[in-house]
Amino acid sequence: MGHVTRRAFTAVAAALLSGTLAPVGSAHADPVAGGRSRRGFPVRGLWIATVENIDWPRAPGPDAAAQRRELVELLDLAVERRLNTVMLQVRPSADALWPSPYEPWSAWLTGEQGRDPGWDPLAFAVREAHERGLKLHAWFNPYRVANHGDRDRLAAHHPARRHPDWAVPYGGKLYYNPGLPHVRRFVQDAMFDAVERYAVDGVHWDDYFYPYPVAGESFDDDEAFRLYGRGFTDRAAWRRDNVDRLVREAGERLREVRPEARFGVSPFAVWRNADTDPAGSDTHAGVQTYDDLYADTRGWVRDRLVDYVVPQVYWHLGFPPADYATLVRWWDEVCRGTGVELYIGEALYKAGLEGQPEPWHDPAELSRHLAFCRHQPRVRGHVFFSARHVADDPLGAMSRVVADHYR
DSSP states (O other): OOSOOHHHHHHHHHHHHHTSOOOOOOOOOOSOGGGOOOOOOOEEEEEEOOGGGSSSSSSOSSOHHHHHHHHHHHHHHHHHTTOOEEEEEEESSSOBSSOOSSSOBOHHHHSSTTOOOSSOHHHHHHHHHHHTTOEEEEEEOSSEEESSSOGGGSOTTOHHHHOGGGEEEETTEEEEOTTOHHHHHHHHHHHHHHHHHSOOSEEEEOSOSSOOOOTTOOOOOHHHHHHHOTTOSOHHHHHHHHHHHHHHHHHHHHHHHOTTSEEEEOOBSOSOBTTTOTTSBSOOOSOOIIIIIOOOHHHHHHTTOOSEEOOBOOSOTTOSSSOHHHHHHHHHHHHTTTOOEEEEEEOGGGTTOTTSOGGGGSTTHHHHHHHHHTTSTTEEEEEESOHHHHHHOGGGHHHHHHHHHOO
């Protein structure tokens, strides 16, 4: 599942697992991936989502002082909850929360894409996080252009308007085409502008590569496949190779420009079901990242293309289609011997959420997740979705986690 609002998830959770719909988004470590001879630290993290103003800013507008104050409150909250890492979404939809020469200012800041907010949110966030002893990972979405399908609504100078062949409309949204080599270079340049200019502690991607499947629609990359197919006869394999290239090239580039920073991905937790592939997990999810998003997340870990992985294990213990314990054990085994550190993405937002199964109405469910993970040798931490829910503390579930595990 992608990082989405509570309303959106309530509507699609069952369909995700049935395959009828996709979403709108401390043990000793092994030797570190990519040849880096250093261990990570146990991560206690939270995601701060900016798309659709899920977490921050609370609303778009011109009040920069209020937005700074809101961000400081979230960083102070992380310290209060004894967390140590923040994943801040700085490129939610082919836009920027810093003065980028590649893409326009985000509409989630001012309400109008391309409008200068008059300050540099990323510079402010890095400084304020570091002053509090927090690590800050810059969270980018590589290929999403817009949560709508109308190019005319993009800023006049937006790359997807200047190069209409770069973007593909699909499912009522716009996506950069991963099959175009020049697009792959461009999205890296756009992201790494921030990495080179700011002292971020990591580069973080979520689960959106090729879009989640939409029933009755096909992603139109016929021309890209014809021109840049590189001899592939199987389009699915070609698409996976396109995404593999992005991951590999980004990791190599990060080691060159900011070697102290870490590179991580937070995928939908099901790589493949075991009834599809014996190497997959004993799950029955309708979406499989390998087949549907063309993201070989297991391969990236085994090939050490990333430093850490944060699978979004957004289900409860004992959930029949996708049991939390089953998936954590599977990822623990995938990471064995690779040096890739494993953190678990936790669905704090589901605590007390109307329509969720009974375990999510028990304040102790998330605490049981962390207790279970203590016995998994490669789990090195947890990241909670999302900051708003860390603040709201539904059912007192986050307070219970802190009391039980973060003393």
